[in-house]
Amino acid sequence: MKRLGLFITFLIVVVGIAAAAYGLLSGPEKNIVWREAAVERGDLQMMVSSTGKLSPLLTVQVGSQVSGNISELLVDFNSVVKKDQVIARINPSSFEARARVAEAELAQAKANADVQQATLTALNADLAASKAALQDAEQDVRRKKSLAADKIVAQASIDTSVAARDQAKARVDAANANLLKQKAQIQTAEAQIEAKEAELQDRNLDLANTYIRSPVDGVVISRNVDIGQTVAASLQAPVLFTIAQDLGKMQVEISVDEADVGRLQDGQLVRFNVDAYPNREFEGKITQIRKEPTVVSNVVTYTVIATVQNTDQSLLPGMTANVDIVIGARKDILKLPEAALRFTPPEEKDGAAAAEPVKSGPEAARARIIAIIKSLTQKLNLTEEQQAKLKDIFRESGATLRAMREGGSSDAEIETMRASLRQQTQQRISAMLDDAQRDIYRQIVLEASETVHGKVWIVGDKGALKPVPVTVGLSDGTMVELRRGDLKEGAMVITGVDRSKAQ
16 A cells, blocks of 8 residues: 555646646747847947046146256245246245356456457557568668668678568568457457356356256146255256146046947037036037057057037046947937847747848849949939049949859959958949048948847747837947838837746
């Protein structure tokens, strides 16, 4: 009896487990409740999120060119300053003394030059006297030689006159040499004056540099000195103050991942908030995308600069900004949940559903090219000349691919060439456009790169699931733009299984 009871208990447990398994495995298939969401009409934005740091557009570090003690401090943190305004003073006593010494040395050099000039005047007079004596001696020699012909003057007298003439000539030569020497001394004195003037100018410049002035209009955001502190200006000027030129306009230095930087361009809208004002949103625009990378632990980022108006000066340098960069925006479009694109029915996963046929071949390719040319002509407002160039570009690309197919190139080679031709085509089209058309074309290319072909599911007649091919574009991570597809506003698409309502 005991064994029989155990056997019956075992059968009951097995049957219970089997029933439970049957209920779990087969029950929901017959009573599935689909989770659905409606196709909506509205606006959509695609954004890149990151963080950044606020800083002034121009920050100037004010230093000192001379060493000494700070004797006056005329500004403090947050002080508004004007260009050339005195903001501090280094004790000028030693610099004033050096300037006075330089002035005295200059006066001495000028006095020495005056003495040398007077000596030059005296030497000129000596030279004139020597020349007069030489002239008199030469006349005396000529006179005595004429008298000697008549035996009136003795030869000894003539010899004495000749010697006197030679001495007078030597005195003239000596006077000329002294004159040249004196002129050189005057040049030396004048050079000494110039050197002393330069030294005085340098001393006065050092004295002027004891006044620390603001180089720009702005606000003092940092002060690194106090009265009495010694400033040592040696190889590198010490930083005394940091002045932000204009806090009414600031910039955000945004760190953007390398995967996202390719979608950014100048002029894109930037929205951000800071911890100081969590409920307030600020806006700016990208003005610079720096090409120098920052690599930390093999993670590559790039710095993107966005300018922002700060008229009420609520934003302060150094604040951390939580940034959203709007890389695409659409208004009044149809959109559906991204979850609908990810949903796949169980039978589809098992391969029961057949794939939609894809149109291919030369005729389909030709139709696509014609549609592209027509669309670009309308959107870019192309001239007849531009339309002709556009057709030539596509004709040449098609001829290249056709030649590769006829030449027996592999599918991989053709696909590689197609990707290369696609890039070349975009560059050639961009080159033939004007600036306004080029901006529109850049946006068209961006939209095309975001285009994805997919499939969503709806509940059809008698509760059967029906696939709907769609083409989607811009996504904000939750909703995605519906560009093409047989869906209207309000249509319900399946996003998953509502297991809480399954029976």
